[in-house]
Amino acid sequence: MRHVIIGNSAAGVFAAEAIRRTRPDDTVIMLTDEDVPAYSRCLTSYFIAGLVSEEDMAIRPPDFYQRHSIDINYGCRVEGVDIRATMVYCASGRTISYDRLLVASGARPVFPDIPGISARGVHGLRTLRDARDISSRAAPGAPAVVVGGGLVSLKTAYGLLERGLQVTVVVSSSRVLSQVMDGVAAGMLQRRLEEHGMRFLLGQDAAEVSSSAEGEVTGVVLTGGTRLPAHLVVVGKGVTPNIDFLRGTPVAVNRGVLVNEYLESSVPGVYAAGDAAEAQDLLRKEPAINAVWPNATAQGELAGCNMAGERQAYRGSIAMNSVNFFGLSAITAGLNRAEGDGYEAHTWQDAARNDYRKLVFTGDRLVGYTLVGDTRRAGTLTSLILGEVRLGDRKEALIAGDRILM
Template sequence: MTYVIIGNGVASIGAIEGIRKLDQEGTIVVLGSEHVPAYGRPLISYLLAGKIGPERLNLRSDDFYRRMCVDLRLNTTATAIDTKKKTVTTNKGEVIPYDRLLLATGGVPFNPPIPGSEGPDIYNFTNLDHAQALIAAAKKLKRAVVIGGGLIGLKAAESLFDRGVDVTILELSSRVLSAAFDENAGRLAARRLAETGIGVRCGVTAKEIHRDDKGHVMGVLTTDGMFVPCEAVIVAIGVVPNSALAKAAGIKTDRGVLVDDQLQTGTKGVYAAGDVAQARDMITEDNRVVPIWPNAYNQGYYAGRNMAGAGEKYEGGLAMNSISFYGLPTVSVGQVNPPKPEEYEIAIHLDEKRQTYRKLVFKDDRLVGYVLVGEIDNAGMYTSFIKFRMPLPGDAKRVLMHGEPGVFLWPEQVFEKTWNPAGGDK
C-alpha cells in the first residue's frame, strides 16, 4: 500500500501516526512545500517576539520521519492530481502513484484587493517564512499596521509590539476575535491591548495603502478617513482553505474539501484533513471548516487510520481558542455566538473591575459553548460537558450557571463507562 500525503503540517503528523498504528509496512510519501519539517505554526508568534528560537518549533524529534519510515520530500508541491490513474504530479516533474491520498494542504492567507497593497512592505503571518521576513523587517520598523483583529492578527501585533514596534490593529468587525468572542469578551481583550500600548480600532479597515515616491509604505488610509502612518502593513484578515488543487482534480469542494464521517472525499481513495477540510462539527452536526490546531491533528489521525482500513467514524471537531493578552487569559469553546439566540439559554457573568467574564450557552439542557475571560481555571471542566454532550437537568444547569462545574454533575454512567455521548446510555 502506498500512501501519499500532500502537505506537511500537524494534520500530516496525525495521519502518519494514524497509518503506522495499523500499517507498519506500507510506503508513506509526504510532500512538503516548505524547506523544513513540520513545525508548530502557533509558535511562530513567539519566534517573532524573540521569546523562542527556531529549534523550539519542531513538532516531533529530528528522527521522527526516519522512525516512521516516511519518504519526506521538502520544497515539493503537488501541481496536479489524476484521480483515475491515481497519480500526483509535483513541481519537480515527478509522477507519484498512490493507493490512498490525503489532502492536507492547509489554508492560504486571504489578501483583499486593497489599493496600494501590491509592492514591498506588505506581509502575511501564517508560516515560518513570513515570521522570518517580519523578524528581519522589525529591526528597522518604527510603526506597523495590522489589518485584521482575529487570532493571527492579534498574535502578529503582540509579537511586533514586543520587539518595540508601534502597532495599530484595524478590525472591520465591531470587536476583536469576532468568531470566537462576543461583544463583552472582545471589549475586555481590546481594553487590555490598549492598556499595554497597542492601538485597536474596530469598525474600520484599510481603504488604501499610501506609498512614497520610492514605492515604500508610508501609511494606511482607513475607511473612516483617518490616516495611520506606518512603514509596514501586515495583512492578517484570515486564511481560506487551500483547495485549488482539489478543485482542478474534480474533487468535490464547497468552502473547503468536502469529506464524510471517515474523512474521505467524494472521490474514492482520496481523503482530506486539517484547514482544507470541510468536516463534521460536533456541535452543529453539519460540515464546516474549523481551522484550529487540535482539529487538524485529530482529523489527520482519523484519516490516516481510515486510509489504512480502520473504518472508524470521526465524531466531529470542536471550535476552541485559547489566547492570553498580556496576562489576561481567555478561552472560548463551541457555539459562543448562536445564530438564533432566542433558541438558546445564555448565562452571563461580567465583572468589569476585575476584568473577568463568563458566558455559558445551553441548548436542549446541554452546554454547547462558553467564553471565559480572566478566570479560566474551570475551562477543562466546561469543555468536558460539551465534548461528552452530558445532559444537565435544572439543578445541574443552575450550578454551572453559578460557575461551579464539577465531576459530581456528571451522569453516573460516565463512571460506569456505559455513557455514549452520541446517544445516551449504551
C-alpha cells in the same frame, strides 16, 4: 500500499504516524512546499515576539521522518492531481503515484484586492517563512499596521508590540474579535492591549497601501482617507483552504474538501483533514471548517487510521480558541455566541478582577462557553460539550460556578 500526504503540519504528521502504527511496511510519502520539518503554527506570533525560537516550535524530533520511514519531500508544491491515473503533480515536474491520498494542505491568508498590496513589507502570517519575514522587518520603534480584528491579527499585533513597534490595528467592524467572542469579552482583551500601547481604529478598513519608488511599503490609506505611516503591514483578513490543485477533479469541494464520517472525500481513496477539510460540526450537525490545532490533529489521526484499512467514524469538531495578552487569558469553545430561539446564555462578571464567564445551553446541554481571566474550568467545560452531556439538575450548579462531577 502507497500513502501520499499533501501537507506536513498537524493533520499530515498525525496521519503519517497513524498509518505507520497500523501498516509498518507500507510506503508513506509526505509533500510540503515549505523547507523545514513540522512545527507548531500556533507559535508563529510568539516567534515574532521573540519569546520562542525555531527549535522551540518543532512538534517532532529531528529524526522523526527517518525513524518512521517517511519519505519527506521539502519544497514540493503540488499543482495538480489526476484522479483517474492516481497521480500527484508537483511544480518541479515530478509525478508521484498513490493508492491512498490525504489532502492536509492547510490554508493560506486572504489578501484584499487593493492598490499597493504587493509592496515589499506587506505580509500575511501563516507559515514560519512569513514569521521570519515579519520578524526581519520588526525594528523597535517603527510603525506597524495590522489590518484585521480577528484572533490571528491580534496575536500578530501582540507579537509586534512585544518587539517594541508602534502598532495600529485597523478593524472594519465595530469591535475586535466579532467572529470569536461577544463584545464584553472582546472589550476586555482590547483594553488590556490598549493599556500596553496598542492603538485600535474601528469601523475602518485599508483602501490602499502606499510605497516608495523602490517598492517598499510606506503606509496605509484607510477608507475614510486617513493615512497611517507603516514600515510593516500585516494583513489578517481570514484564510482560504489550499486546495487549488483539486480544480478540475471530481473531488467535491465547498469551502474545503467535503468529507464523510470517515474523512473520505466524494472520491474513494482520497481523504482530507485539518484546515483543508470541511467535516462534520458536532453541534451544528453540518459540514464546517473549525480551523484549530486540536481538530487538525484528531482529524489527521483518524484519517490515517482509515487510510490504513480501519473504519473509524469521526464524531465532529467544535470551534475553539485561546489567547493570553499580557497575563489576561481567554478561552472560547462551541457555540459561544449563539443567541435566539433554542439557546439560553448565562453570564457572570467581576470587572475588578478582570473575570468574565459566559455559558450557553440548549436545554440541559452545554453547547458553548467564554472564559476571560480565570480559565481553569475550560477543560471540564470542553469535555461537557464534546460528550454532549445532559446535565439535568447539575445545570444550575454549573451556572452558579460550582464544581460538578461528570
